[in-house]
Amino acid sequence: MRRGAPRRMKIVSFSRERGAPEGTVVLGVMDGPWTIGSRIVAAVLETHDFKVVHAGSDIASEHMVTQAVAARADVVAVGSYLSYKLNQVKELDERLAKAGLRNKIRLILSGPAGSKRVAEEYGADSYARDAEEVLEQCRAFMSGKKAEMTARRRVMTALELQPPDGVSLVAFSMTFSAKHADIEFSDYVSQAEAMAEAEIKACRRFGWDNVCNSTDVAIFAQSVGAEVYMPEDDIPRIIKPAIYPFDKELFKRITDYGAPVLIHCCGNVPQCIPFAPAVNPGGAIQFDYQVKLKWAKELIGDKMTIMSNLDCNQVLQLGLKEDVLEARRRAIQDAAPGGGFWLSGGCEIPRDMPYENMEAMLKAIKEYGRYPIVTESMS
Numbered sequence: 001m002r003r004g005a006p007r008r009m010k011i012v013s014f015s016r017e018r019g020a021p022e023g024t025v026v027l028g029v030m031d032g033p034w035t036i037g038s039r040i041v042a043a044v045l046e047t048h049d050f051k052v053v054h055a056g057s058d059i060a061s062e063h064m065v066t067q068a069v070a071a072r073a074d075v076v077a078v079g080s081y082l083s084y085k086l087n088q089v090k091e092l093d094e095r096l097a098k099a100g101l102r103n104k105i106r107l108i109l110s111g112p113a114g115s116k117r118v119a120e121e122y123g124a125d126s127y128a129r130d131a132e133e134v135l136e137q138c139r140a141f142m143s144g145k146k147a148e149m150t151a152r153r154r155v156m157t158a159l160e161l162q163p164p165d166g167v168s169l170v171a172f173s174m175t176f177s178a179k180h181a182d183i184e185f186s187d188y189v190s191q192a193e194a195m196a197e198a199e200i201k202a203c204r205r206f207g208w209d210n211v212c213n214s215t216d217v218a219i220f221a222q223s224v225g226a227e228v229y230m231p232e233d234d235i236p237r238i239i240k241p242a243i244y245p246f247d248k249e250l251f252k253r254i255t256d257y258g259a260p261v262l263i264h265c266c267g268n269v270p271q272c273i274p275f276a277p278a279v280n281p282g283g284a285i286q287f288d289y290q291v292k293l294k295w296a297k298e299l300i301g302d303k304m305t306i307m308s309n310l311d312c313n314q315v316l317q318l319g320l321k322e323d324v325l326e327a328r329r330r331a332i333q334d335a336a337p338g339g340g341f342w343l344s345g346g347c348e349i350p351r352d353m354p355y356e357n358m359e360a361m362l363k364a365i366k367e368y369g370r371y372p373i374v375t376e377s378m379s
């Protein structure tokens, strides 16, 4: 350094000549000018082979995130001094999440305004009282990280029927991912790039181990000739279904033989309802509890028999008998008048449904299911 030249304190410091660092830690103070605490932490971490990037003091959360991205940080540690500015920690937590980093990075809160409770409340992963605790937590996090399987390995190990290091969340997600990425659902289901972008964004934001791709049933139907209306940001609707001649022929033969045919539509698939009468004229259809019974009755109630639609899980199996009675009463009121209605669960009767719930179903039939159905007395 030339004599007389201004002396500059080097605060971003990493000049190790030994092996790879233990991990990279970004340090910063967002709520004011304090520097002493973070310098001490930096010194302790560097002595123990961590790479330290000092993002600075009195800085915005945005700046912390930029530094974390640039440094490919493993840990972001902040010192908080002013209790009334703790919201900056929450803001940092959210910005890291938005940048898709939150699941990879450990966010440590330290400084005199912090505590365990504060860390939890404002979205940090932990609170460290002093430099020593910061070091301990960075070490623990890095050793856990190094021992972890990769996300792919974790998913594949489970698929090979072996125990991985932890359970994977395999999110079968479509509308959720599109909404999160701010992508119109019509684009999501019709453009591969849009779907990929949405899935990757959601995967990064929530830390899923993989993406699980599928598209809407209407798009599958479209590919075999159905006419589909695609609202900009809602699920596609099948306007004119592609009805397979084979299905129609099969159903006709069974009917001619003398047995009515029952179509079972599992799950939330209201798309099946409008075209069911054309596939199975004079037959029956069963659909699950998510589909609105009243709507289906109005739409197809004069063309085929509806068999529906109690929630097999929450009501029949897990509900109290009062829940069963009430749900049955409503179902009868919505769909029984005029005939064309069979009572049933939305799907298979659960194996472990309590007998008293089965008895409650039958009791409701006796009580409310006598024709002509008196709807007034049931409301």
Ligand code: B12
Pocket (backbone or CB within 6 Å): 027, 028, 029, 031, 032, 033, 034, 035, 036, 037, 038, 040, 041, 077, 078, 079, 080, 081, 082, 083, 084, 110, 111, 112, 113, 129, 130, 131, 132, 134
């Ligand atoms: C020194 C000091 C200052 C100096 C800071 C100089 C500097 N370059 O750092 C100056 C004079 C600038 C200052 C200013 C202010 N200060 Co002041 N300051 C202090 C003081 C006396 C010591 C803080 C300190 O550095 N301690 C030394 C460190 C090493 O100790 P430590 O905190 O225990 O640090 C450990 C951990 O907390 C943690 N840690 C700390 N920082 C960090 C950072 C990171 C990244 C990590 C990971 C960990 C970590 O690790 C450290 C090592 O183990 C405290 C009082 C106190 N006793 O704490 C008040 C104090 C923090 N200041 C306070 C206030 C209010 C102010 C002002 C807002 C006052 C004002 N109205 O002007 C101003 C700031 C104005 C502004 N511009 O924003 C209050 C905060 C009250 C509160 N909780 O809300 C305190 C508590 C004083 C008080 N009792 O009122 N301050």
